Amino acid sequence: MNSNKSDSIWDLYISVLVELMSEIADMPTETIKSTLETPPDFKLGDVASTIAFNLAKTLKKNPKVIAEELTASFNEMTSQNPMFDRVEAKGPYINVFFNRSRLASDVIGLVLKKRSEYGKSRVFAGKRALVEFPAVNPSKPWHIGHTRNAVIGDTLCNILEAVGYDVLRIDYINDLGLQIAQLTWKLMKDDIDPNGKKYDHFLGHLYVDVQEKFETDPEVEREIREVSRRLEDLKSEESSVSREMVTNCVKAQCQTAYRLGIYHNVQVWESTIAHSGLLDKVKKILLSCDSIVKLEGGEKAGCIVAKLDSLEEFKDMKDPYKVLFRSDGTRTYTGADVAFQMWKFGIVDDPFLYEVFENQPNGKPVYRTSLKGKKKDWGKFNAVFNIIGSAQAHPQKLIYTILYLLGYHKESENSHHVAYEFVGLEDESFSGRKGTWVGYSCDDVLDRARELARKEVEMRNPDESDEFKDAVAESVGIGAVRYRLLNASPDRKITFRWHEVLDFNGDAGPYLQYSIARAKRILEKYDGGISPENVDLSVLTSDAEYELLKAIARFPNEVLEIVIGLKKEAWGTSFSSNRLTTYCYRLATLFSKLYETIPILKADEPMRKARVHLVEAFRQTMENGLRLLGVPIIERM
């Protein structure tokens, strides 16, 4: 099975156990597997089986008796296998204890062999995924809700890569929206200077004013509609003003992304879609489908619509004829999204040229679609993930359904809406229109987190340089924010509260970072060197050591199971980012307990050496976990 590919010690132990049990109980391995669970208390055993309940029905015997019988024959077999310590019956439960010494050697040996590769697997090797996020309008700074999107998207990509996927990270830049027209109008009318302000913030503030005028003054609205129309013409003055404005804004937004450690491969700009001929190509394909027609009469005469009334799940729509192209020939958002989704899967030839938008701090360029530049081939993708708020569940579903109607069944099935709930204030959501995001931009939140962390760093490291203090404070702030956003299950709303975001204690990013810093210090002070070949790890058998070892052993499974759990639901595809945060938090907790309760450097040999190796295995595993979460690793804090 996949167990070999994932290189998990835990899987190895479990599969041997399952084989043995299957033989003894004379039942298929799959059945045995489904009865396994983790006992509520580790003292009861490492893994338990409830198989006695299943057998009780057919054998018409007390499950307790069955458990005792099975346990007896089990112990006979396991006594010869060095992987097991013993098996105990506790009521109807069969509890298995692995050999602690053996597991310790196996786990630490593997981690120290694989190093930064520990936790990765090749289970999905050869698969390719395209992931789109966060697609923020280039007219304002990211607020904390956009940040949730970006962090979820980035972490999903990291996890997909860890199990073997080749991932292309793309962003969508809507440079033709009404907001852009409004801002272009304003900039052309009054020659306003950003005055040193970060450009996205400058636009965001400007937008609040313009929006108000737009809503209250019909003349302003008329002028802005005209600007909007002229933006379609790439040679117009409006276009060139807009281009410069959007470029500056995206560059400013990228600064925020880079701060969070988020990078992309490609940006797809709406204006290039509009001028690429993509929409015409798509229109032809659409009209060849029976369920998509140009209406002759009725309210929607002249529109190209998708007829969804035959489909059970859409038959209750107010109007099951979904417009893709308006009667004037222009595309609706849904129409554009269908075209874009088809482009992502390579259903239509790539009409774009590409140029480098800018070079990112990670050393790689981010490309943008363009009307000049070079052709590029991104290849084909097995799956497309769109990171979008759950409010858009219905429209997303529509798009995937239309792909199905067109006959692209596989592509439809492999289209994933990774849905997440919004971040809001106590009794308000963030709105660019009303400017309620002010004070809650990603930059604002990161700045405040850094400021607070800085005080703590100052207290703990008064003699360090300012550079050190600044760098640590920034990393702590980023770790706190990223962790907070990932630790909430994506299907749960987040109510933004400063005291929660700025709490660096307990179940929070800095706690995980701190665990690494502590481990690192021990390792720095150790003089013996790390070499798994010359150490007796079998002495690591105490409860605290063993609990930590078991957690480390499970890391590859945790990563893999998150990907296996990416299932399509009615509302979107479930991505449990919180599973990884929860795992990492527990790992850190187990280390902290060990750290507080047993001496490491002060232990006598050979225990000292063995424990240091355990610390190193922990440090490596934790680092690998934090990399996936995008939480910065801090060596000293």
Add this chain to the structure above:
RNA sequence: GGGCCCGUGGCCUAGUCUGGAUAGGGCACCAGCCUCCUAAGCUGGCAUUCCGCGGUUCGAAUCCGCGCGGGCCCGCCA
């Protein structure tokens, strides 16, 4: 009218897919722990019976049905 999500101690939350042994954490609060590897830590205490009712089951926070409360969605808008 229809659909989707959420409802767990004072607050936040894991667990719900794949039903099992006393429902895990965190914050807050109370009491302890730095001559010893960084106290952003550790130990102990206080507090819930998992929105309500009914059903399935040996067993339900978890599955099913009916409600209740909160949020979101069903445009030739953007």
